[in-house]
Amino acid sequence: MISKHPFHLQNVVDTRVLQEIQDRFSEATGLAAIIVDYQGKPIVRYSNFSAFCARVRQDPMSRSRCEQTDAHAGLEAVRRGRPFIYRCHMGLVDVSAPIVVNGQYLGGIMTGQVRMEKKDMDSLEQFMQPAIDIDQDPTLKRLYESIAIIPRHKVEASAQLLYVMANYIAEKGVMTIIQEQLNEKNMRLMEEIKARAELEKALKDAELKALQSQINPHFLFNTLNAVSRLALLENAPKTQEIVFALAELLRGTVRKIGQVATLREELTYIKHYLLIIQTRLRDTIQVELNIDEDCLDGEIPLFTLQPLVENAIVHGLERKEEGGRLTIRILRNEETVRVEIEDNGLGMPPKVLEEVLQLESKRSDRTHLTGLGMNSVYKRLQYHFGSEFHWNVESRLDEGTKIILVFPYRAKEMK
The missing domain is CATH 3.30.565.10 (Histidine kinase-like ATPase, C-terminal domain)
Incomplete structure (x- = not known):
């Protein structure tokens, strides 16, 4: 169920904390990492971005395929509701993990840029073919072969760890915002209740004062109406007009x-x-x-x-x-x-x-x-x-x- 109250990842988490976690994660695991919002835009700096991927992205077509692969993997991770391990178009192992709070997709964690044993890599899904033939580019091939080979279980465990931490931080941030909103609503409600109570007291006081009046207001405006008619008979139209206006004002004051x-x-x-x-x-x-x-x-x-x-x-x-x-x-x-x-x-x-x-x-x-x-x-x-x-x-x-x-x-x- 999708939340009716949209939140933005950069508003509910401390990006400095996320950056620190991401950097330490990359140092400990050797995996590259980046955390993005729901539009795929990074909210922190890349950690341990590989030289191989940096060179691949210098080619416009390869960069486009990198972005398409990441987008496809992000959707698949949201659909599954857990980290999704796959191969990018250049054959490296990547992981996409969604950050979801209260049914709302806030962003994702992209990590990987590593190699695994061939049998493990062959079992992973690869969305599209490479745009560059590594064998035709010695420098690129050397950079590819310099990338560390990491056991599959370590990739899975590392991705799960970062996924759990990021989601926990995001959930705590959202809960804090919701609590602040509830506190604000409660304050407004209390102010409204107080205002209503004060008004009701003022109305009761006014009613009491009206009851304490020693002169019947109906007697007053009936008398004024009589004076108004007398002024008209005596050819004093201006006086009649003023007295009538005053009588009508008094008539209004005796309404409930x-x-x-x-x-x-x-x-x-x-x-x-x-x-x-x-x-x-x-x-x-x-x-x-x-x-x-x-x-x-x-x-x-x-x-x-x-x-x-x-x-x-x-x-x-x-x-x-x-x-x-x-x-x-x-x-x-x-x-x-x-x-x-x-x-x-x-x-x-x-x-x-x-x-x-x-x-x-x-x-x-x-x-x-x-x-x-x-x-x-x-x-x-x-x-x-x-x-x-x-x-x-x-x-x-x-x-x-x-x-x-x-x-x-x-x-x-x-x-």
Whole structure:
């Protein structure tokens, strides 16, 4: 069974250790050796490479046959799942041993470049004929005859030893990586569980505070609706509009805590809030809305954007004598929604911005993001969307602040 989690040999083993093992192996056995990755590329230097093979590979056709023979032998070793002994096209004894961990072929060990007794060599498979006639090249023949003859059982034992050591090192490396991945996943899971617990506690605290309220909110917005109708009868349309907006905001606050709304509903509450603010501040704050209609049916926890708009105005723009500009962008990119709330207000210094990004800020002087603002918004969105939710804050002192929220588009089910 092939592993679904690919590993690369050079990433799971210490190549310096492999090089040391390979060099000592060659010194002790007289066999040449090289360890390659799954593509056949060496990950260490050749050890004890014979002068005969080096000369053979100077000929392009011979070099090509060497590579073809090695590739064929590598496939055969993988198929068998153990070291495979064969003859190269020039007649030398070579061994190919696979490195396989969790069913995944990571690479191989190529060793050999030796001779054995004729009867033992004749029993080995030879994939193709030589490209060079040794008898026609005295130098090459001399180099061939200088290669040591090693008993077959020693070749087999040496190859098995290197095979076992390399596979053991590779398996230990893979297990280490898997354990690190599991530890990382466990840490993320623990952080998510902690975030959910904190959010649930915050929601329970908010519910308790709502129950402790001495004034029935339904009474408040019913009263405001009555005032709104009275203003209309008395020909005060602007007053009627403001009172209606406030009543709608109050109506939203009595909806169940943690309830999911559409972005369209959330935007409606923001517009009611902005109407009240612009009236109170005599239109010194200019508002620009850039809204993608395709994303307005997507879901979002109720009242998660309005606190950020309020922070931008109260801590960024309202204190600015000449007023300023607030821009709200809600855009959809395929299956993702991107919300940007940007102002050209007071901004915040780098230290405060760093605290905000770490969700540690409890300041209320020059920063937008009080504990009640970004902390609450971040936890609710993270709780709702999980790891698919991302956010960032960009700010420069006396230049302004931009809050960026990114989360998946999920069409809200209509009941």
